[in-house]
Amino acid sequence: MNRDWIHDQINQCLVPKIVKEGLFLPVEGNLYEIVVKKNCSKIKFHENNQIFIPENISNIGKEVKTFLLEYCKSIMIPIISKKSNLIQKKIRKICFKDTKSRWGSCSSTGSIMLNWRLIMVPSSVYTYVIIHELAHLVHMNHGPLFWKLVQELSPNYSKDKDWLKKNSQEIRRYIF
Numbered sequence: 456m457n458r459d460w461i462h463d464q465i466n467q468c469l470v471p472k473i474v475k476e477g478l479f480l481p482v483e484g485n486l487y488e489i490v491v492k493k494n495c496s497k498i499k500f501h502e503n504n505q506i507f508i509p510e511n512i513s514n515i516g517k518e519v520k521t522f523l524l525e526y527c528k529s530i531m532i533p534i535i536s537k538k539s540n541l542i543q544k545k546i547r548k549i550c551f552k553d554t555k556s557r558w559g560s561c562s563s564t565g566s567i568m569l570n571w572r573l574i575m576v577p578s579s580v581y582t583y584v585i586i587h588e589l590a591h592l593v594h595m596n597h598g599p600l601f602w603k604l605v606q607e608l609s610p611n612y613s614k615d616k617d618w619l620k621k622n623s624q625e626i627r628r629y630i631f
């Protein structure tokens with residue numbers, strides 16, 4: 456391992472990836488190729504890990520973002536309601552944003568915010584983030600009781616927490 460190699464690796468990490476035809480985009484931890492397709496009426500997942508885009512779309516990034524956001528909601532809202540039942544807490548509001556610095560947040564009044572980019576990470580990792588935020592409805596801090604509850608709801612959480620820390624920058628590289 457030499458200095459140039461390390462330098463290349465660092466640079467590579469910071470290069471943005473523009474979402475366009477031919478790009479491989481992670482969804483739930485698997486890479487999907489973005490393919491522009493004739494006779495395709497709307498954007499959709501296709502077998503062989505592809506996302507098909509209709510030919511007439513002018514802004515692929517924007518289209519893929521809307522598609523991923525809808526997919527994210529359809530996957531995560533049921534998980535939030537299932538896990539919030541386990542801790543017997545009511546959720547008043549769920550919103551999905553793309554915040555620069557955090558993956559999720561939670562208010563004492565029962566509002567949950569999740570970064571929709573989490574749909575790119577493996578399901579165990581986004582489930583950990585959901586559990587983390589919900590656990591704040593019980594403990595509004597990061598004390599031992601908070602982590603005990605997270606552990607009860609997500610026994611392997613430390614592996615998911617580490618994954619997110621390591622891959623955070625990579626997930627934020629994609630420009631829609």
Ligand SMILES: [Zn+2]
Pocket residue numbers: 587591596597
């Ligand atoms: Zn927290």
